[in-house]
Amino acid sequence: MKKIVYLLILILIISPFILGQEFSKRVKSFTLSNGMRFFVLERHQVPTFAGMIMVKVGSVDEKKGETGIAHFFEHMAFKGTPVIGSKDWEKEKIILKEMDKIGNELAAEYAKGEEADSKKIEILRKKLAELQNKHRKYVVKDEIDKIYSENGGEFLNASTGNDTTQYFVMLPSNRLELWFLIESERFKYPALREFYSERDVVCEERRMYEDNNPDGFLQEEFYHVAFILHPYRHPVVGYLEDLLTLTKKKALNFYKTYYIPNNMVAAIVGDVNFEEVKKLAEEYFGDIPAGPEPPRPHFIEPHQKGERRVIVKFDAEPRLLIGYHIPSWFKRDNIVLELISYILSRGDSSRLRRDLVIDRKMALTVYTSINDPGVRYPSLFTIYCQPRHPHTPEELEKAVYEHLEKLKKEPVSKEEIEKAINQAEASLYRSFGFAENVFLAMRILRNVLLFNDLDADFKRVSEMKKITPQDIMNVARKYFTESNRTVGVLLRKEKAK
Amino acid sequence: MRRKLKLLILFLIFSILIAIPSSAQKDPKKLKFKDLEFKPIKPDFTKIKKGIDLYYKVDRENPVINMFLFFKVGSLLDPEGKEGLSSITFRLMKSGGTKNFPPGKLEERLDFLGSSISVSSGTEFSMIRMWCLKKNFIETWKILMDIIVNPVFDEERFDMEKKRELESIRRRWDNPMRTGMILFTELIYGKDFPDARRTTTESINRITLEDVKKFYYENIRDLELTIAIAGDFELENILRILKAGFKNWKGKTPEKLELPKAKLAAKPGIYLINKEDMTQAVICMGHLGINRLDPDNVEINVLNYIYGTGGFNSRLMREVRSHKGLAYTTFGIVGSGRNRGLFFNFCMTKNQTVGEAISTMLEIMNDIIKNPVTSEELKVAKKYEQNSFVHRFDSAISLLNEFLSLKLQGFPDNYLETYIPRILKVDKKKVLEMAKRTIHPEELVILVVGKKSEIEEQLKALNMGEVIELPLPKE
Numbered sequence: 001m002k003k004i005v006y007l008l009i010l011i012l013i014i015s016p017f018i019l020g021q022e023f024s025k026r027v028k029s030f031t032l033s034n035g036m037r038f039f040v041l042e043r044h045q046v047p048t049f050a051g052m053i054m055v056k057v058g059s060v061d062e063k064k065g066e067t068g069i070a071h072f073f074e075h076m077a078f079k080g081t082p083v084i085g086s087k088d089w090e091k092e093k094i095i096l097k098e099m100d101k102i103g104n105e106l107a108a109e110y111a112k113g114e115e116a117d118s119k120k121i122e123i124l125r126k127k128l129a130e131l132q133n134k135h136r137k138y139v140v141k142d143e144i145d146k147i148y149s150e151n152g153g154e155f156l157n158a159s160t161g162n163d164t165t166q167y168f169v170m171l172p173s174n175r176l177e178l179w180f181l182i183e184s185e186r187f188k189y190p191a192l193r194e195f196y197s198e199r200d201v202v203c204e205e206r207r208m209y210e211d212n213n214p215d216g217f218l219q220e221e222f223y224h225v226a227f228i229l230h231p232y233r234h235p236v237v238g239y240l241e242d243l244l245t246l247t248k249k250k251a252l253n254f255y256k257t258y259y260i261p262n263n264m265v266a267a268i269v270g271d272v273n274f275e276e277v278k279k280l281a282e283e284y285f286g287d288i289p290a291g292p293e294p295p296r297p298h299f300i301e302p303h304q305k306g307e308r309r310v311i312v313k314f315d316a317e318p319r320l321l322i323g324y325h326i327p328s329w330f331k332r333d334n335i336v337l338e339l340i341s342y343i344l345s346r347g348d349s350s351r352l353r354r355d356l357v358i359d360r361k362m363a364l365t366v367y368t369s370i371n372d373p374g375v376r377y378p379s380l381f382t383i384y385c386q387p388r389h390p391h392t393p394e395e396l397e398k399a400v401y402e403h404l405e406k407l408k409k410e411p412v413s414k415e416e417i418e419k420a421i422n423q424a425e426a427s428l429y430r431s432f433g434f435a436e437n438v439f440l441a442m443r444i445l446r447n448v449l450l451f452n453d454l455d456a457d458f459k460r461v462s463e464m465k466k467i468t469p470q471d472i473m474n475v476a477r478k479y480f481t482e483s484n485r486t487v488g489v490l491l492r493k494e495k496a497k
Numbered sequence: 498m499r500r501k502l503k504l505l506i507l508f509l510i511f512s513i514l515i516a517i518p519s520s521a522q523k524d525p526k527k528l529k530f531k532d533l534e535f536k537p538i539k540p541d542f543t544k545i546k547k548g549i550d551l552y553y554k555v556d557r558e559n560p561v562i563n564m565f566l567f568f569k570v571g572s573l574l575d576p577e578g579k580e581g582l583s584s585i586t587f588r589l590m591k592s593g594g595t596k597n598f599p600p601g602k603l604e605e606r607l608d609f610l611g612s613s614i615s616v617s618s619g620t621e622f623s624m625i626r627m628w629c630l631k632k633n634f635i636e637t638w639k640i641l642m643d644i645i646v647n648p649v650f651d652e653e654r655f656d657m658e659k660k661r662e663l664e665s666i667r668r669r670w671d672n673p674m675r676t677g678m679i680l681f682t683e684l685i686y687g688k689d690f691p692d693a694r695r696t697t698t699e700s701i702n703r704i705t706l707e708d709v710k711k712f713y714y715e716n717i718r719d720l721e722l723t724i725a726i727a728g729d730f731e732l733e734n735i736l737r738i739l740k741a742g743f744k745n746w747k748g749k750t751p752e753k754l755e756l757p758k759a760k761l762a763a764k765p766g767i768y769l770i771n772k773e774d775m776t777q778a779v780i781c782m783g784h785l786g787i788n789r790l791d792p793d794n795v796e797i798n799v800l801n802y803i804y805g806t807g808g809f810n811s812r813l814m815r816e817v818r819s820h821k822g823l824a825y826t827t828f829g830i831v832g833s834g835r836n837r838g839l840f841f842n843f844c845m846t847k848n849q850t851v852g853e854a855i856s857t858m859l860e861i862m863n864d865i866i867k868n869p870v871t872s873e874e875l876k877v878a879k880k881y882e883q884n885s886f887v888h889r890f891d892s893a894i895s896l897l898n899e900f901l902s903l904k905l906q907g908f909p910d911n912y913l914e915t916y917i918p919r920i921l922k923v924d925k926k927k928v929l930e931m932a933k934r935t936i937h938p939e940e941l942v943i944l945v946v947g948k949k950s951e952i953e954e955q956l957k958a959l960n961m962g963e964v965i966e967l968p969l970p971k972e
Contacts, residue, residue, distance in 0.1 A: 136820065142809035146877055151530060152888070170891070177528060201825055434891075
């Protein structure tokens, strides 16, 4: 009996299941001659698949004065093509031109800032609204959504982050060709219709997440202070001022620069056949010309010389956000910091949760994040807390620093490191239990687009295993310093008496 | 000018030696696909013993095991004045430690294994979920079983759970969207309706450790239980473990609750909560919805899709967002519930356009109860239901969830099999008839959370009677 157990253990050691699951063992890929890469993971359990296209463009690539353009273009990519979404493109085109003329005038007026003529703006907006109503006659409203939906499309959406933009949908597996057709057409021939009403929609999105939500409100100011120069400082959704002065010309220019096949990757996960995917990819995406390598932000964030602090007032209970500049994902110190993040806040037995939430009851929530807000460039290690009344953000801040100091002085035990690695390893297998194909596609594409390695997340866990207690002390000493720190506090606004 | 552009494009294309593109733009409407005929997948079933059912689905793709334990227990059972008792009890079953695992040790061990056990409690049902790697199943299971049968309800941890709950109450009005939803629900059902009651500082302070223990022994311990398991397991092992673990568990059927019927509590009209700093207002409007076992509980999805849940294919989204650019988020649904759900419409729009947004939503509402929907709308809604049905079953966990949530809520066993046939039968007449039956503009309660000085005049201009200002409740 005992022998069998040994044998079992031996088998487990020799063929660790972890290796058997790495993406490179299950995912097939090919590259079109224009540079667009495709990744296919066949899963045949149920006749569905998820398709995702990820573009290497995010808010970090935006120019000053054009913040929010990456996210705005993502919205525009749902507005169809001359064929998809139009009843009569020739006639529609004429109205779109008229709208652009007014739109440009309006943007120019807004751009005057405090000199802007509010009456003129009012008149132009009215004209635009009239044209919008006239335009409607020629539009098949939201036809991409409609066609996808009647074909069983679910989870149809897109998201824009600081680093990338991604488009995804789940479809029944007999609709593979539909996915190829719509996705290729929308990126080949974007019609950019309903540009101005969509700009208003994005302004509402901004109001919802950044202006009328306590966490968004704090974060926006926090990143402004933490980053002086690097474009990670501005919000993904953009500034209201930039959104209002956004023109179609700017949007087209952005699209031509970044939406090129050699800057895009695609994943198809689910009940599909690799050869068929290859054939369709060639047919639908093969004819898009490659473009020159897009420009990338060349800002190096200046070395921080002293603590930075920002206090914002909002009609909500307090929150605290602490950040430290750290090297990028690709550097070894970053892996050590990721392990530290596990030690500090993953699970109820982690240091900060155990001490601040459970034992001392000072906080309602505490969590740490690494590479916040992005992974393409050096970013931040952040600690977010909500103090529990009557404890104040100051008290909590002090308590957090005590833990960071402890990391510098006392070696972390082997068991604590092992616990963190076990958690990291387990997290490779976690799933949400819904839309699994979408989340797998997302992981695959992040691995290849951001880290240039299909197995990046798996390898990262193996790298963590090499970290020593001394590494942790060294890294903590190097980065968790006062002069490298930014602190953001949200306090409740005193009511005017 | 146009010719020049074309030439330029051609030149560019040739210059990088890419094959000439087939310049014709493609039309997805020309692609034809067969509608999906997909038979719902059911989980396997067996009985562990009287009062304990097991639903399971083997899935060996990853070496993981998911387990869900559903209890027919929730806040409906909270005694009056002690709102929050069921939720604190469930949380404390884990965080308060067990006979074999004091709280600290329990958390330490789970984290070390990379396993998780989480508790969530609702109004009617509560759930304990376990997730682990296959290799750690036995050890994680032992902890889970101890949480269910041997909780010790540590006093310090009880104090922590209460304090955390009190802090959550302090933070209840931090987020305007949530504020709107909570207070709208209260307006419709009234403060004391069992499904709408919420915790207050007072109710939490009143709860004692004795209450918690009593609640556990009376309402959780030995009551019937539904277990679901998905992942890479051997049935024989699972059966053996479950049978041993629940050997002494009685599996009693809970007493049927006598609960009041829902009545629209607030007077129809416009209510306003002033939040001075907001640049965007939250609009919630509606009245009571339907029972979840309503004879049209499948067919209503077609109406909802066209009206307000079908994303960009819904009228609300298409008009309020896509055409007029008034909002990022808007939706509407004739919702179903234990007794009556909510007919609920939602929108967030800048202060300046509150009146316009509400009028637009009202027009849509009035139209849907007067005129038949278009053939195109009906076609899209039905095809969507038919072709997207398969996604509900796209993983072992999702099909178990789908199946069990229906089962627990008392839906008939053939619900899923009859779902698509019922959808396919819906016609325009049926949609109109359902709309007329379930949507009543004269009963509308409209709640707006926003900056009074900038929105009040717009609300008055709607001519729907006096605008009643409500204070933000002190809880």
